[in-house]
Amino acid sequence: ATKALGELRKRYVDADEEAVRAMVAKLRALYAATPYPVPSRDPGIDVAYHRNSSTYWGLTGIVKACLPEEPALDLLWDVYVAPRSYRGASRFIESLRGEQFRGAATVETLLTLRRKLLTEYTPEELNGAGEDPNLLDPIQGLIAFCGDEGFDIFQSFDWHSPRGIQTMGAIDKPEARQLLFDLYGETPNRYHAKRLNILSALCTHLDSTVASPSRALLREEIGAILTGDHSNRSIVLNDAAQIAGETRDPYFLPLLENLRRELSRGTMELDADHISGSQDLNRRGLENSLDKSIDRLEGIVAETSK
Numbered sequence: 001a002t003k004a005l006g007e008l009r010k011r012y013v014d015a016d017e018e019a020v021r022a023m024v025a026k027l028r029a030l031y032a033a034t035p036y037p038v039p040s041r042d043p044g045i046d047v048a049y050h051r052n053s054s055t056y057w058g059l060t061g062i063v064k065a066c067l068p069e070e071p072a073l074d075l076l077w078d079v080y081v082a083p084r085s086y087r088g089a090s091r092f093i094e095s096l097r098g099e100q101f102r103g104a105a106t107v108e109t110l111l112t113l114r115r116k117l118l119t120e121y122t123p124e125e126l127n128g129a130g131e132d133p134n135l136l137d138p139i140q141g142l143i144a145f146c147g148d149e150g151f152d153i154f155q156s157f158d159w160h161s162p163r164g165i166q167t168m169g170a171i172d173k174p175e176a177r178q179l180l181f182d183l184y185g186e187t188p189n190r191y192h193a194k195r196l197n198i199l200s201a202l203c204t205h206l207d208s209t210v211a212s213p214s215r216a217l218l219r220e221e222i223g224a225i226l227t228g229d230h231s232n233r234s235i236v237l238n239d240a241a242q243i244a245g246e247t248r249d250p251y252f253l254p255l256l257e258n259l260r261r262e263l264s265r266g267t268m269e270l271d272a273d274h275i276s277g278s279q280d281l282n283r284r285g286l287e288n289s290l291d292k293s294i295d296r297l298e299g300i301v302a303e304t305s306k
Contacts, residue, residue: 001058005065012066023066024075030059031079038086060095070105081113087130089117093138107146107153114139137163144171155179162197169201177202177214184217195221196239200246208249208300218247226255234282238289245293250304253297260290 037053080092144154184198202214225240244252
């Protein structure tokens with residue numbers, strides 16, 4: 001299938017308008033000839049649903065391989081969004097992941113979908129259609145990567161959700177990193193989860209071999225957590241250990257190793273897990289995070305020393 005799509009892409013890369021119109025017509029007919037994938041209530045294996053779903057994704061792959069941005073958007077909209085199909089908005093959003101959907105037409109289409117979801121659907125209708133209750137984050141995330149225009153629009157949204165913060169971190173622009181710095185400075189210390197999420201987002205495009213404001217902030221803030229008073233902070237400590245590994249910065253290796261030794265000696269007092277009430281569960285989770293981050297950083301040290 002991958003080879004076939006590659007061949008189709010080659011044939012249609014310079015296709016004229018007539019060839020594109022013919023492909024659109026053929027694809028419309030193929031979509032129409034396949035029952036739209038809606039799961040049955042049968043608790044067993046829903047063969048028809050999975051078969052039809054696979055066919056739709058296959059046709060969507062052809063759309064993405066062969067059609068220019070605007071005709072592809074129009075066709076996918078008519079297939080998934082216009083009929084208010086089961087999981088139609090979600091499937092449409094998932095279809096737009098890829099380099100071919102980064103232009104102004106994609107931005108406008110996604111903004112239209114965003115307005116539609118905010119004004120034409122009730123929460124009950126979204127739930128009944130099998131949609132994710134929060135489709136705004138993935139829509140806004142796609143817009144964010146549509147060039148400068150998309151980035152400017154993304155900034156105008158409320159992007160301070162956990163997913164929005166990670167999206168901002170994935171944007172490789174100095175302006176995006178500055179916005180994360182500003183947000184971190186505005187977030188009170190008591191909001192541990194949000195502050196750690198911001199630090200994690202700053203790891204995405206971090207070059208640990210070069211001095212930078214991001215590296216300095218991560219070393220200061222994560223280092224303070226790893227070497228501070230650990231009592232009653234096992235979840236924060238666990239997140240910090242994971243982020244230390246995400247930085248790919250060997251600076252954290254001795255801090256993690258020291259914490260691992262302290263944990264092994266049994267001298268650390270950890271708070272109970274907020275769900276199970278088990279200190280052992282938190283201890284095992286922290287041990288796992290420390291081991292993974294230590295292994296990762298040791299691998300980086302070994303690689304750079306060759």
